[in-house]
Amino acid sequence: MKIVISGFYGLGNTGDEAILESIVDNLRDSLDAPDITVFSLSPEQTAKEHNVKTVYRGWRHDNKGKIKALRDADLLISGGGGLLQDAYPTKFLFGPLPYYLLIVLLAKLCGSKVMFFSQGIGPVTSTWGKILMKMANLADFVTVRDQFSKDYLHNLGVKKPETVVTSDIVFAFKKKEDSACMDSLQLKGDEKLVAVSMRPWFEHTKQFEQTAQILDELIEKKGVTPVFVPMEGHHDTNASQQVMKHMKHSDKTIMLGEKFTPNQYLNFISNCEMTIGMRLHALIFSTLSGVPHIGLSYDKKVESLLKRSGMWDYSADLMEIDAEKLTQNALAILDNREHYASIVRDNAEIMRKEAVRNVDLLKENFLKK
Known part of the structure; x- marks a missing residue:
């Protein structure tokens, strides 16, 4: 089976690279020698890391390569992740939403089937974005990672393809033992590590000061060692440094490097007592590892995800953070870690089975009998 994968790949985002690794690994486990081509902004790097064929994803180069790949393909997988949204600037033909939907249109014109795969939908708020979303009806089958996304699609008028709620394909991530992150820190071995995942979110910065307050109290009362995990390179490193600027005990924190793989970050988070953070896939890695977590939800x-992992009651909306309450939640989690870890593990197993179902549904709908 010849498959083209289109998503936010080759741009250095750990979460999206974890999605790609999960898709590729699970396709190879479930299909007989699939022929996989990935549209990537860094085609050579993606080809090397995943042993796949690649084509440059942007419109500036190799459009003939895109057309050839789609003409040869049995199926275009669009996803996973939050591709269909206009939170970032969307112009007539530029921005995430028109890009991914134009790839879908091109695939259909080239005779390929299309599956939206393990996607999170929205927000789509602009008039032009809502018009563009009608093109999603071109898809032959859709899986989304939560019920909210399914409802959102239907409210946008995308009702033609069958839509099934599964979970983020990263819950089917195949972990390989790798201690590179831990080795880089040169720890004594008795530290209580707390993973911290920060990211920029437009002009909103109050969360940096609030997170600093929480971490200072955890250092003072529990002797933890916060470790910042930059899952999108310098963007997250800069956001982490903003937190550190507000801390009294920034000298007791550690910053991980930016160049680790998704698997290496996953291995690191699995060694932590808990995670506090914003990045969706840092929280997914925590769930996968049975690590209790407090999320700061910007979306x-x-x-x-936090509702499905069982940790929403201990987390907060980014715009409604009560630092004192979250500190008390964090202290309670650290005092009763195994109780919360068991909740997370149980929910993670449910989502793992749902994640694998993405590939099962692909086989049922597109594998030639």
Whole structure:
């Protein structure tokens, strides 16, 4: 089976690279020698890391390569992740929403089937974005990672393809033992590590000061060692440094490097007592590892994940953070870690089975009998 994968790949985002690794690994486990081509902004790097064929994803180069790949393909997988949204600037033909939907249109014109795969939908608020979303009806089958996304699609008028709620394909991530992150820190071995995942969110910065307050109290009362995990390179490193600027005990924190793989970050988070953070896939890695977590939700996708992992009651909307309350929640989690870890593990197993179902549904709908 020849498959083209289109998503936010080759741009250095750990969460999206974890999605790609999960898709590729699970396709290879479930299909007989699939022929996989990935549209990537860094085609050579993606080809090397995943042993796949690649084509440059942007419109500036190799459009003939895109057309050839789609003409040869049995299926275009669009996803996973939050591709269909206009939170970032969307112009007539530029921005995430028109890009991914134009790839879908091109695939259909080239005779390929299309599956939206393990996607999170929205927000789509502009008039032009809502018009563009009608093109999603071209898809032959859709899986989304939460009920909110399914409802959102239907409210946008996308009702033609069958839509099934599964979970983020990263819950089917195949972990390989790798201690690179831990080795880089040169720890004594008795530290209580707390993973911290910060990211920029437009002009909102109050969360940096609030997170600093929480971490200072955890250092003073529990002797933890906060470790910042930059899952999107310098963007997250800069956001982490903003937190550190507000801390009294920034000298007791550690910053991980930016160049680790998704698997290496996952291995690191699995060694932590808990996670506090914003990045969706840092929270997914925590769930996968049975690590209790407190999320700062900047988007419905984060809230949806926290509800499914069982940790929403201990977390907060980014715009409604009560630092004192979250500190008390963090202290309670550290005092009763195994109780919360068992909740997370149980929910993670449910989502793992749902994640694998993405590939099962692909086989049922597109594998030639």
